[in-house]
Amino acid sequence: MTDTARGRRSDATRAAILSAARERFAAGGYERATIRAIAADAGIDPAMVMRYYGSKERLFAAAAEFDLRLPDLSGVPVETVGQVLVRHMLERWESDETLTALLRAGATNEAAAERMREIFSAQVGPVLAPLCPDPAQVPVRIALVSSQVLGLALARYVLRLAPIAQLSHDEVVAWLAPTIQRYLLDR
Amino acid sequence: MTDTARGRRSDATRAAILSAARERFAAGGYERATIRAIAADAGIDPAMVMRYYGSKERLFAAAAEFDLRLPDLSGVPVETVGQVLVRHMLERWESDETLTALLRAGATNEAAAERMREIFSAQVGPVLAPLCPDPAQVPVRIALVSSQVLGLALARYVLRLAPIAQLSHDEVVAWLAPTIQRYLLDR
DNA sequence: GTCTATAATTCGATAGAC
DNA sequence: GTCTATCGAATTATAGAC
Numbered sequence: 001m002t003d004t005a006r007g008r009r010s011d012a013t014r015a016a017i018l019s020a021a022r023e024r025f026a027a028g029g030y031e032r033a034t035i036r037a038i039a040a041d042a043g044i045d046p047a048m049v050m051r052y053y054g055s056k057e058r059l060f061a062a063a064a065e066f067d068l069r070l071p072d073l074s075g076v077p078v079e080t081v082g083q084v085l086v087r088h089m090l091e092r093w094e095s096d097e098t099l100t101a102l103l104r105a106g107a108t109n110e111a112a113a114e115r116m117r118e119i120f121s122a123q124v125g126p127v128l129a130p131l132c133p134d135p136a137q138v139p140v141r142i143a144l145v146s147s148q149v150l151g152l153a154l155a156r157y158v159l160r161l162a163p164i165a166q167l168s169h170d171e172v173v174a175w176l177a178p179t180i181q182r183y184l185l186d187r
Numbered sequence: 188m189t190d191t192a193r194g195r196r197s198d199a200t201r202a203a204i205l206s207a208a209r210e211r212f213a214a215g216g217y218e219r220a221t222i223r224a225i226a227a228d229a230g231i232d233p234a235m236v237m238r239y240y241g242s243k244e245r246l247f248a249a250a251a252e253f254d255l256r257l258p259d260l261s262g263v264p265v266e267t268v269g270q271v272l273v274r275h276m277l278e279r280w281e282s283d284e285t286l287t288a289l290l291r292a293g294a295t296n297e298a299a300a301e302r303m304r305e306i307f308s309a310q311v312g313p314v315l316a317p318l319c320p321d322p323a324q325v326p327v328r329i330a331l332v333s334s335q336v337l338g339l340a341l342a343r344y345v346l347r348l349a350p351i352a353q354l355s356h357d358e359v360v361a362w363l364a365p366t367i368q369r370y371l372l373d374r
Numbered sequence: 375g376t377c378t379a380t381a382a383t384t385c386g387a388t389a390g391a392c
Numbered sequence: 393g394t395c396t397a398t399c400g401a402a403t404t405a406t407a408g409a410c
Contacts, residue, residue, distance in 0.1 A: 010393065029295035031218035035386065045395050050387060106346055107294035108216035113346050120348065143342060143350035144362055150346070151338015155330060159293055159300050159337075161307065163330035175331055179366045197375065222404065232377050237405065 014052055016042040021063040025101035030060060030109040057111065064105070064115050066098045070127045081131060081184065082177035089149050090169050093157065100157050103150070120146045131184055144183040148176060201239055203229040208250040212288035217247060217296040244298065251292070251302050253285045257314045268318060268371065269364035276336050277356050280344065287344050290337070307333045318371055331370040335363060 020041035024033035035056055039046040053059035069092065076084055093099050102119070105112035125142050132138045152172065155161045167175075207228035211220035222243055226233040240246040256279065263271055280286050289306070292299035308326075311333060316325045339359065342348045354362075 013393085029216070029218075031216075032295055034384085036384085046386090047388085047395065048393085051393080056386065104294045107291045107341075108219055116346055117348060139350035140354065140362075143348045146348060147338040147342040147351055148335055148366070149338070150341050151334040151336070154294075154337050154341055155334040159303055161304060161330045161333060163326035164334055167327065175327075175370070178369065179335070182365065183362070200375085221402085223402090233404090234377065234406090235375080238375080243404065 010052075013042070013044055013048060016044065017049055017052060017059070018063055021059055022098050022101050025060060025063055025105055026097040027104075029104040029107065030112060035059070060105065060109075060111065061115075064098065064102055064112060066096070066102065066115075066119060068092060068119065068123045070123060073127055073131065078131065078185065079181070082179070082181035083173050085128075085145075085180055086149075086173045086176045087169060089152075090172060093153055099153070103153055103158060120150075128184060133185065133187060141183055145180050148179050148183070152176060197239075200229070200231060200235060203231070204236055204239060204246070205250055208246055209285050209288050212247060212250055212292055213284040214291075216291040216294065217299060222246070247292065247296075247298065248302075251285065251289055251299060253283070253289065253302075253306060255279060255306065255310045257310060260314055260318065265318065265372065266368070269366070269368035270360050272315075272332075272367055273336075273360045273363045274356060276339075277359060280340055286340070290340055290345060307337075315371060320372065320374060328370055332367050335366050335370070339363060 017038065020038045021033070023041065024038050027033070035049050036046045038059075039049050042049075049059060053062060068089075071084065071088060073081055073084065102112055102116050106116045107113075121139075121142065124146060125138070128142055128145065129135075129138045132141050152164070155164045156167075156172075157165075164172075204225065207225045208220070210228065211225050214220070222236045223233045225246075226236050229236075236246060240249060255276075258271065258275060260268055260271065289299055289303050293303045294300075308329065312325070312329050315329055315332065316322075319325045319328050339351070342351045343354075343359075344352075351359075
């Protein structure tokens with residue numbers, strides 16, 4: 001049995017489901033994203049979603065897989081770490097709706113909140129920890145940075161507070177970078 | 188017809204419904220808070236909720252009425268404005284679950300998001316605007332302050348990032364006050 | 375003012391034909 | 393691998409008895 005005969009079409013279907021799922025989860029959170037709507041977007045039958053992912057919960061788990069792709073910061077000057085980080089997060093947030101899906105869903109769904117905690121501790125932690133002065137303060141400093149990054153995303157992409165949604169990347173970086181810098185390095 | 192004969196019992200019921208509604212909206216956002224569960228919490232029949240508030244949407248609108256009760260800041264030294272503001276928000280957030288209800292619901296419900304925008308522009312704006320140096324920058328500065336306050340609430344009360352959820356009020360104030368101070372007054 | 379009964383939808387999930 | 397048909401449960405909302 002060749003690859004084309006067996007897996008080709010189903011792989012495309014799987015990908016279409018996942019893409020549609022991310023879009024729906026990002027637009028309305030966990031509860032409002034229905035399997036029926038996701039299937040309709042993907043141009044397939046709702047039963048296929050169940051066949052491929054078993055349940056809505058498992059579909060979300062698959063759709064909420066995410067890599068922040070944080071750059072290695074060991075090479076950049078410490079006084080520019082805030083700028084680099086804020087700019088990277090802006091671009092990452094706007095290039096992949098999965099983050100908005102996680103944020104919207106995380107507000108009402110415990111599994112999504114847990115995934116969010118994982119991402120920000122497991123991915124942000126290791127990259128920023130070496131920069132902090134006192135090892136004991138690392139978790140707090142990472143969480144503070146996360147709070148400002150998440151607050152920006154919430155205000156800009158979810159609640160859409162006009163003044164902050166209209167800022168350019170450069171302006172956001174100019175305002176937020178010093179905050180990140182202080183949370184990470186001060187004292 | 189006396190007051191006791193007509194409105195007394197119904198007023199108590201109205202209040203019980205509203206209180207139960209805030210609790211449910213705060214715990215699970217808009218979609219997961221069901222009229223049936225709210226009625227059960229209030230110890231009355233689900234039909235009563237409809238009778239008093241007409242629809243789930245109008246119930247939420249009533250439950251999401253909120254006053255930040257921001258203090259007059261014209262008297263306090265400018266260099267302590269950040270501290271006063273952060274401490275007030277912490278206490279307000281922890282003494283009234285309505286804010287958490289708004290935050291959770293605002294992530295997936297447009298009416299809740301709109302109410303959130305109203306609160307932060309109509310209530311925070313007037314109090315902080317007189318402190319800002321350049322009138323043209325007022326909306327942006329208010330929105331930046333909001334982003335950090337909302338990010339704190341999201342991380343601490345909704346996503347429950349352990350390191351930031353465990354901080355004392357004093358520690359949160361010490362970390363965040365300088366940020367607020369800079370967003371409001373710098374330059 | 376309160377509750378029973380139920381209408382009208384909508385959802386996640388399953389069974390089974392092809 | 394895909395779809396039809398449908399179940400069972402849950403939801404908001406309404407009608408009407410008492």
